[in-house]
Amino acid sequence: MLYVDGKWVEAGVAAVDPEDRGYNFGDGVYEVIRIYKGKLFQWDAHIERMERSAKEIQMKMPWSAQELLDIAKQLMDKNGITAQDDATLYMQVSRGNSPRVHDIPGDVKPVLMGFARKKDRPLADQKKGLKAALIEDIRWLRCDIKSISLLGAVMVKQYAKDTGAQDAILHRDGIVTECSAANLFAIKNGELYTHPANNLILKGITRDVVIELAAKNGLTVHEKPFDTKFLLQADELFLTSTTAEVMPVISVDGQAIADGQVGSVTQKLQTLFEQHIEEAVLV
Ligand SMILES: Cc1ncc(COP(=O)(O)O)c(CN[C@@H]2CONC2=O)c1O
Numbered sequence: 390m391l392y393v394d395g396k397w398v399e400a401g402v403a404a405v406d407p408e409d410r411g412y413n414f415g416d417g418v419y420e421v422i423r424i425y426k427g428k429l430f431q432w433d434a435h436i437e438r439m440e441r442s443a444k445e446i447q448m449k450m451p452w453s454a455q456e457l458l459d460i461a462k463q464l465m466d467k468n469g470i471t472a473q474d475d476a477t478l479y480m481q482v483s484r485g486n487s488p489r490v491h492d493i494p495g496d497v498k499p500v501l502m503g504f505a506r507k508k509d510r511p512l513a514d515q516k517k518g519l520k521a522a523l524i525e526d527i528r529w530l531r532c533d534i535k536s537i538s539l540l541g542a543v544m545v546k547q548y549a550k551d552t553g554a555q556d557a558i559l560h561r562d563g564i565v566t567e568c569s570a571a572n573l574f575a576i577k578n579g580e581l582y583t584h585p586a587n588n589l590i591l592k593g594i595t596r597d598v599v600i601e602l603a604a605k606n607g608l609t610v611h612e613k614p615f616d617t618k619f620l621l622q623a624d625e626l627f628l629t630s631t632t633a634e635v636m637p638v639i640s641v642d643g644q645a646i647a648d649g650q651v652g653s654v655t656q657k658l659q660t661l662f663e664q665h666i667e668e669a670v671l672v
Pocket residue numbers: 421542567568569570571572590591592593594595596629630631632633
């Protein structure tokens with residue numbers, strides 16, 4: 390069951406207006422929110438980021454955080470997500486339905502769409518790590534906006550998959566930014582490095598949690614750019630996202646990172662993240 394523009398719609402039933410600007414232009418914003426044991430994780434941070442993304446594209450959000458929460462809860466209920474289930478919630482706001490013109494119509498009404506589906510945590514991959522490929526970052530220069538214009542992210546992930554890797558580590562002229570749908574951390578001599586939160590990356594919520602956990606546990610975090618040489622000489626690599634959590638990367642372009650095993654600092658952060666989930670206030 391989906392929620393589309395005020396209506397509950399069975400999956401697979403056409404519900405998008407052919408002139409929805411989200412459909413025609415990718416003109417809209419979205420969030421993917423983790424559900425652990427039937428409750429929403431980091432809800433406030435996701436809604437705050439969604440509202441910022443909307444503001445950055447000059448789109449007024451007509452729903453309050455509480456109205457969005459009510460719809461989210463109904464989505465979870467209508468899709469049979471119980472207190473035993475891990476799941477994800479997808480919420481998207483397109484600018485709305487209007488005859489196709491590039492400039493922003495004055496009278497267009499945003500369209501809210503959402504779905505919720507059960508999704509296990511990627512615990513097996515977190516134990517063994519992923520293979521990545523270094524791919525040029527061909528995306529636009531407002532990656533800080535969580536936009537549904539994701540063709541760039543689609544292409545770089547496919548380029549990586551075509552090489553036999555599982556994700557792309559992106560770089561702009563040799564400076565590492567992030568992954569196709571995740572932030573990236575390198576560890577060197579026990580210290581964490583990650584790209585600063587600017588227009589070249591999405592300020593990930595999981596990234597923020599990991600930075601806070603690292604600092605609280607005596608790990609130094611450098612939010613500063615590093616190059617592909619530093620990346621390949623790192624002691625450990627991991628990516629972070631709502632769906633991947635803290636996900637080790639053990640090789641890049643077929644080259645093992647250090648001994649090609651999941652590193653001890655990454656494992657420590659995985660444990661700290663696990664504890665954080667247990668202790669966090671979920672809604
Ligand atoms: C480009 C990009 N960078 C970083 C992140 C990590 O941000 P969060 O830690 O806030 O999730 C995402 C999340 N992408 C979501 C997460 O899962 N699927 C997605 O599209 C992303 O798309």
